[in-house]
Amino acid sequence: MKAGKASVLRRIEASKEEAIDLLAELVKADSVNPPGDTRKAAEVITRKAATFSENVEIVSCGETVSNIFITLNPGARPQLLYNGHLDTVPVGNEANWDVDPFGAVVRDGRMFGRGVADMKGGVAAMLMAAKALAVERVALEGSLVLSFVGDEETGAAKGTGFLMERGYYSPDMVVVGEITDNCGIAIAGKGIAVYALTTRGRSAHGSTPWAGVNAIDKMVEILHRLQTDLVPDLRRRDSGFLRCATLNVGMIQGGIAFNVVADQCDVVIDRRTLPGETADGVTREIRDIIDRLGKEDPALDASILPLGVAPPFETSPDEMICRVARDTMKELGRPTDFVGYGQVCDGRIFSEKGIPTIVMGPGTATEAHAPNESLELDQYLEAIRVYALLAMNALGGS
Numbered sequence: 001m002k003a004g005k006a007s008v009l010r011r012i013e014a015s016k017e018e019a020i021d022l023l024a025e026l027v028k029a030d031s032v033n034p035p036g037d038t039r040k041a042a043e044v045i046t047r048k049a050a051t052f053s054e055n056v057e058i059v060s061c062g063e064t065v066s067n068i069f070i071t072l073n074p075g076a077r078p079q080l081l082y083n084g085h086l087d088t089v090p091v092g093n094e095a096n097w098d099v100d101p102f103g104a105v106v107r108d109g110r111m112f113g114r115g116v117a118d119m120k121g122g123v124a125a126m127l128m129a130a131k132a133l134a135v136e137r138v139a140l141e142g143s144l145v146l147s148f149v150g151d152e153e154t155g156a157a158k159g160t161g162f163l164m165e166r167g168y169y170s171p172d173m174v175v176v177g178e179i180t181d182n183c184g185i186a187i188a189g190k191g192i193a194v195y196a197l198t199t200r201g202r203s204a205h206g207s208t209p210w211a212g213v214n215a216i217d218k219m220v221e222i223l224h225r226l227q228t229d230l231v232p233d234l235r236r237r238d239s240g241f242l243r244c245a246t247l248n249v250g251m252i253q254g255g256i257a258f259n260v261v262a263d264q265c266d267v268v269i270d271r272r273t274l275p276g277e278t279a280d281g282v283t284r285e286i287r288d289i290i291d292r293l294g295k296e297d298p299a300l301d302a303s304i305l306p307l308g309v310a311p312p313f314e315t316s317p318d319e320m321i322c323r324v325a326r327d328t329m330k331e332l333g334r335p336t337d338f339v340g341y342g343q344v345c346d347g348r349i350f351s352e353k354g355i356p357t358i359v360m361g362p363g364t365a366t367e368a369h370a371p372n373e374s375l376e377l378d379q380y381l382e383a384i385r386v387y388a389l390l391a392m393n394a395l396g397g398s
């Protein structure tokens with residue numbers, strides 16, 4: 001290992017306490033979304049960033065969503081972008097927590113709190129890595145940009161999506177620091193398509209169901225067909241790094257009283273997509289099933305409404321960022337396999353623009369969005385080393 005890298009790693013080792021304090025401060029800065037106010041978290045970040053960089057910029061969207069850019073060696077190419085989100089999902093039922101969700105309690109080598117894994121750990125690790133590079137005066141040939149954003153959990157329209165639209169991004173490669181089970185190298189990620197399905201019937205007295213058309217019964221037929229004619233096929237679909245495509249009926253509502261034949265039933269479907277699946281194709285598959293059923297049952301009156309879509313992403317393993325990530329993990333004596341990212345993240349926004357993107361971050365997927373969310377501190381500290389060396393390998397730092 002070159003002298004520059006060794007001194008960066010020594011710096012990271014010496015800054016352990018500082019890194020853990022930073023993560024605790026971030027966890028204490030409530031940024032649950034909704035409402036998605038990231039000002040407090042952004043303040044923690046900018047205070048730390050100001051200790052090592054003069055290039056700190058806040059770009060707000062509306063009054064409460066603060067997005068931050070921190071740049072090392074601005075203007076130089078290539079440009080590596082580290083992206084992370086500051087907002088978190090809500091706490092949920094506090095009775096299910098054994099600790100204060102904003103207390104940043106440390107117990108048995110783990111820190112607990114809402115967002116500590118998803119993904120304040122990734123954000124803090126990226127920031128501490130940048131600090132180590134800056135303090136050790138690593139001469140980067142390219143530039144490292146950190147973008148910490150709001151509004152990831154509710155669609156990115158005020159965060160990464162907003163910044164992309166406004167022309168704030170022009171990276172040559174991107175690392176998103178979402179959880180990939182202790183910094184696995186995810187080069188593909190699932191997409192999502194959400195649909196509202198509605199069946200309509202005709203009301204009648206509950207004692208004379210033959211006098212009406214029961215919309216709930218009709219919906220049950222559709223859901224049954226989705227399970228028998230589509231779901232087995234989705235289970236067999238495999239894109240290599242991502243297990244399979246899925247369909248989940250997440251919500252259902254119908255009828256007005258037990259003794260009335262229901263005249264409407266609504267469900268919401270969450271369909272997770274694989275690279276290669278298109279939004280149109282996915283919609284057509286569901287529509288075809290409804291159409292086929294309609295031919296067998298003339299009384300079926302059903303419609304499908306797409307509510308939202310985010311595409312899957314896939315990056316060629318031959319891209320420089322993938323190779324560099326592998327070299328970095330090898331250098332640290334860690335697994336070098338490529339993996340898939342099973343959730344949806346802001347990575348898709350860069351990938352859609354043709355920018356090579358990977359997802360790589362500390363934490364375990366099951367911790368995200370759960371009560372008693374926690375992050376193993378060893379994973380967090382390892383992520384700082386990963387991000388520091390990765391930047392040096394990608395940007396020719398010495």
Ligand SMILES: [Zn+2]
Binds near residue numbers: 118152
């Ligand atoms: Zn996340």
